[in-house]
Amino acid sequence: MYELIQAVGNSYYIQSPAKIGLVKLNEKEVCLIDSGNDKNAGRKVRQILDANGWHLTAIYNTHSHADHIGGNQYLQKQTGCMIYAPGIECSFTRHPVLEPISLYGGYPPKDLKHKFLMAQESEAQYLTKTVLPGEINDNRCMEETAPVPEDKCLQIIPLHGHSFEMVGFRTSDDVVYLADCLSSKETLEKYQIGYIYDIAAYLDTLERVKSMKAKLFIPSHAEPTEEIAPLAELNIAKVREIGERITAICNTPVSFERILQRLFTEYDLQMNFEQYALVGSTVRSYLAWLKDVGRIEVEFTDNMVCWKAL
Numbered sequence: 001m002y003e004l005i006q007a008v009g010n011s012y013y014i015q016s017p018a019k020i021g022l023v024k025l026n027e028k029e030v031c032l033i034d035s036g037n038d039k040n041a042g043r044k045v046r047q048i049l050d051a052n053g054w055h056l057t058a059i060y061n062t063h064s065h066a067d068h069i070g071g072n073q074y075l076q077k078q079t080g081c082m083i084y085a086p087g088i089e090c091s092f093t094r095h096p097v098l099e100p101i102s103l104y105g106g107y108p109p110k111d112l113k114h115k116f117l118m119a120q121e122s123e124a125q126y127l128t129k130t131v132l133p134g135e136i137n138d139n140r141c142m143e144e145t146a147p148v149p150e151d152k153c154l155q156i157i158p159l160h161g162h163s164f165e166m167v168g169f170r171t172s173d174d175v176v177y178l179a180d181c182l183s184s185k186e187t188l189e190k191y192q193i194g195y196i197y198d199i200a201a202y203l204d205t206l207e208r209v210k211s212m213k214a215k216l217f218i219p220s221h222a223e224p225t226e227e228i229a230p231l232a233e234l235n236i237a238k239v240r241e242i243g244e245r246i247t248a249i250c251n252t253p254v255s256f257e258r259i260l261q262r263l264f265t266e267y268d269l270q271m272n273f274e275q276y277a278l279v280g281s282t283v284r285s286y287l288a289w290l291k292d293v294g295r296i297e298v299e300f301t302d303n304m305v306c307w308k309a310l
Contacts, residue, residue, distance in 0.1 A: 002044040004052075007224065008215050009173035014048065016041060018067040018220045021169065021177040023154065024054075025133050031058045031154075033169055033177045034220070035071030038115050042071030046078055060127060060154065061085040062179035063166035064092035064099065066115060068220070072122035084127040086156075087165035093124040103277040111273035127167070129156065159209070161202025162195065174215040176228075181205050182235040184222035192267040193242060193279050199289035203239060206232045243295075246286050250296050253306035259283060 003015045010024035020041075021033025030049070035042055049056055056079040061069050064085060072083050072093065085093040092098045096119045100108035103117065112118075125131065132154045157168040159181040169177045181202075183194050196202045210232035217228040225231065242263075249262050260283055264271050269279065287307055290296045299306045 002041070002048070004048050007173070007175045007218060009171075009175075011171045011173040011175035011216075013177075013218050013224070014045060016044075018180075019177075019218060020045060020071075021218065022048075023133075023171055025057065028053065028055055029057050030054045031060060031133060032056060032075075033060050034062055034068040034179075035059050035075055037067040037070040037119075039071065039074045039120070042074030042078075045071055045075060049079075055079070056081045058082040058084060058131075058133070060132075060169065061089065061093055061124065062159070062168060062177070062220075063163035064089040064096070065163060065180070066096065066099065066117055066119040068179070069093050069096070069122065070115060070119040072124070073120040076122055082131075083122050083124040084131050085124045086127040086167045089163065089165050090124050090126050092164075093119075093122060096121060100277070103281045105281075108277075109273070112277055117274065117277075127156070132156070159205050161198050161200075161205045163197055170214065176212065176214040176217045178209065178217055178219040178228070180220050181209055182219055182222065182228075182231055184219075184231070185234055187221055188234065188238050192238075192269060193263065193282055194238075195278050196239070196282050196285055199239065199243070199285050200292070203236065206236050206239075210236075243286060243290060246283070247290060247295055247309050250307045250309040253299050253301065253308045255304055255306055256280075256284070256287070259287075259307065 001016060004012055005015055006012050012022040014020040014022060016036055018037060020036055022030055024030050036045060056075060058081050059072060059075060075081060076083055100112040100117050104112055153172055155170040157170060159166045159168045159179055162180045166179050168179050210229045212228060216224055216226060218224045222231060246259060249259050260280055296307050296309050299308055
């Protein structure tokens with residue numbers, strides 16, 4: 001674990017629970033794509049930097065989940081690096097308590113305020129094309145499908161859905177870091193219902209990713225691959241399967257808590273406070289999606305919200 005692996009050319013990744021991207025900008029300077037899940041991850045990254053004589057100039061966060069920003073604070077204090085995060089993810093990176101609040105839908109109990117859901121605060125700035133390394137004013141850097149010039153320019157790839165405004169990056173080596181936009185087959189089979197904020201946006205992202213080409217794709221929670229389409233299809237199929245199952249549960253009017261109970265039972269999942277928040281938030285997103293596309297409706301009966309398939 002925490003082994004530095006060269007992907008292609010100046011594009012590397014650090015093997016960790018959520019893979020950390022590393023791009024050499026020159027012989028002395030590097031930037032990171034995400035920072036790991038906690039201070040300990042940041043310390044191990046620092047050891048890799050020191051062993052290679054590299055100076056960390058910036059961390060580009062793909063999104064604000066704790067396993068991707070947990071090393072930010074430590075690395076920023078140790079190296080003085082800049083930190084950048086996209087859109088609303090930047091606010092969550094600056095104020096990580098927003099994460100358990102968002103999941104729970106109110107003031108979160110202590111059970112949800114731990115390092116796996118709430119990272120330490122870091123001084124993040126908004127990620128824009130103008131803060132990327134290299135000659136970023138070249139329009140070749142600005143299009144998702146265009147090759148990236150050989151000047152260490154990073155290209156931002158929108159990957160919304162799993163999180164609010166998650167992004168990935170393509171390097172001049174034609175390596176694409178895909179963050180959490182898809183999971184491995186093993187992860188899907190183990191956890192069944194992975195966290196998704198916006199189902200419609202997530203499916204759109206997977207359809208775009210399915211058609212992408214690159215020398216190498218590096219998902220955060222799956223093995224690097226030259227062909228991403230099969231894994232994208234697997235993730236699309238899982239989302240549609242869960243949507244069908246929720247719709248079937250709603251054949252008769254049913255409350256959210258009963259839907260959640262049925263899903264945990266049918267998928268053989270174990271309920272605890274963290275899973276209640278993560279899976280519960282995701283199921284609410286599925287219900288919103290199914291309602292918006294006209295597959296289910298809401299009934300208000302005896303002061304209770306019930307969901308019913310159309």
